[in-house]
Amino acid sequence: xxxxxxxxxxxxxxxxxxxxxxxxxxxxxxxxxxxxxxxxxxxxxxxxxxxxxxxxxxxxxxxxxxxxxxxxxxxxxxxxxxxxxxxxxxxxxxxxxxxxxxxxxxxxxxxxxxxxxxxxxxxxxxxxxxxxxxxxxxxxxxxxxxxxxxxxxxxxxxxxxxxxxxxxxxxxxxxxxxxxxxxxxxxxxxxxxxxxxxxxxxxxxxxxxxxxxxxxxxxxxxxxxxxxxxxxxxxxxxxxxxxxxxxxxxxxxxxxxxxxxxxxxxxxxxxxxxxxxxxxxxxxxxxxxxxxxxxxxxxxxxxxx
Amino acid sequence: xxxxxxxxxxxxxxxxxxxxxxxxxxxxxxxxxxxxxxxxxxxxxxxxxxxxxxxxxxxxxxxxxxxxxxxxxxxxxxxxxxxxxxxxxxxxxxxxxxxxxxxxxxxxxxxxxxxxxxxxxxxxxxxxxxxxxxxxxxxxxxxxxxxxxxxxxxxx
Numbered sequence: 474x475x476x477x478x479x480x481x482x483x484x485x486x487x488x489x490x491x492x493x494x495x496x497x498x499x500x501x502x503x504x505x506x507x508x509x510x511x512x513x514x515x516x517x518x519x520x521x522x523x524x525x526x527x528x529x530x531x532x533x534x535x536x537x538x539x540x541x542x543x544x545x546x547x548x549x550x551x552x553x554x555x556x557x558x559x560x561x562x563x564x565x566x567x568x569x570x571x572x573x574x575x576x577x578x579x580x581x582x583x584x585x586x587x588x589x590x591x592x593x594x595x596x597x598x599x600x601x602x603x604x605x606x607x608x609x610x611x612x613x614x615x616x617x618x619x620x621x622x623x624x625x626x627x628x629x630x631x632x633x634x635x636x637x638x639x640x641x642x643x644x645x646x647x648x649x650x651x652x653x654x655x656x657x658x659x660x661x662x663x664x665x666x667x668x669x670x671x672x673x674x675x676x677x678x679x680x681x682x683x684x685x686x687x688x689x690x691x692x693x694x695x696x697x698x699x700x701x702x703x704x705x706x707x708x709x710x711x712x713x714x715x716x717x718x719x720x721x722x723x724x725x726x727x728x729x730x731x732x733x734x735x736x737x738x739x740x741x742x743x744x745x746x747x748x749x750x751x752x753x754x755x756x757x758x759x760x761x762x763x764x765x766x767x768x769x770x771x772x773x774x775x776x777x778x
Numbered sequence: 779x780x781x782x783x784x785x786x787x788x789x790x791x792x793x794x795x796x797x798x799x800x801x802x803x804x805x806x807x808x809x810x811x812x813x814x815x816x817x818x819x820x821x822x823x824x825x826x827x828x829x830x831x832x833x834x835x836x837x838x839x840x841x842x843x844x845x846x847x848x849x850x851x852x853x854x855x856x857x858x859x860x861x862x863x864x865x866x867x868x869x870x871x872x873x874x875x876x877x878x879x880x881x882x883x884x885x886x887x888x889x890x891x892x893x894x895x896x897x898x899x900x901x902x903x904x905x906x907x908x909x910x911x912x913x914x915x916x917x918x919x920x921x922x923x924x925x926x927x928x929x930x931x932x933x934x
Binding site: 700706728734 | 905
């Protein structure tokens, strides 16, 4: 065996070894869907770009598990502003200037398995590449929708922690993008339980009422019905149907009054149609063309089940 | 010389039918306009000759027939004749504006008042935030975020 053959063999083995060490992109994403494996804390920056300009915010994050968390949003001066606490199936929003809190139930979403199945049928995951976020080694993957008009994303996943350390979402409009990124991240096995406690004066959240009418279980472009609910606003009953394709969410709202659309919507696309006695307003960060395509499949008449 | 835009002025002036401001304006114009002075003189001369013409009584049947024909229609009793095309145009525009206003008011009464979009945006954002790393929920405007809680507090 010549020296050249030996060197070639070693290089080949090294390449195979490196390839074997590279995780499967799909498996990485699936682990992130399942939630964190251990408690952690850190600090994140949130940036959003749109035609209106760029906005940025900072927050401290404490996460015990998927449903137990505390986000402390910081003011420009670096002090704690509003605080969001999720615990025991309820999310509380604490006003910075006072102790009064608002609360709402944390709705049970689709199971991670169901969400993962949906995601797989609607998105393609690129081969992972190495990168670093918050001074930690991460894998970066691109999530590309199989249907035009949906946002695409890039995730930077900490495989050990099962946490997405950075996420960039690119809207259908090239001027729209969002970035959430940890600037500090550390495992925190001994998080103080008091972080997730809220003063008893916060209101008891009311449970959502079901919509009371049948809506399509599935829509084109891979969307399936995730939830329906009914709530009151401005003296009007609003029925909301939420659809997801595993990553992008679309909401259909039914009202008996029209909705005033001439307001800044950020990166959101909003479409409104008047059918019979009702107005349907559709909201998503997908493209307007996508929403119109979904609207075309929406039935004119919704009957009680 | 620039003549008044309304060429009925000389005739109306001779008949004493101009408004005060129009009469003053036309008199100022006459001082420098020989053409209009001639026109006014001719009209006055004609008027004088007509006044001097012998008068004979009309046959009673013809007088009664003319009286019937010259009676103004019902709408004319309510809407006086326009004094000039300019006034007629102004009247027409006012009437059109009144009709348009009435139509808009009637439409607003018939159509239900619109509601604000923000609570719907907030409800959508709350749904979209349920993700491995929420994007929407992290940086929504405070107003929108609060609205989502307010609405849920109103849920029934």
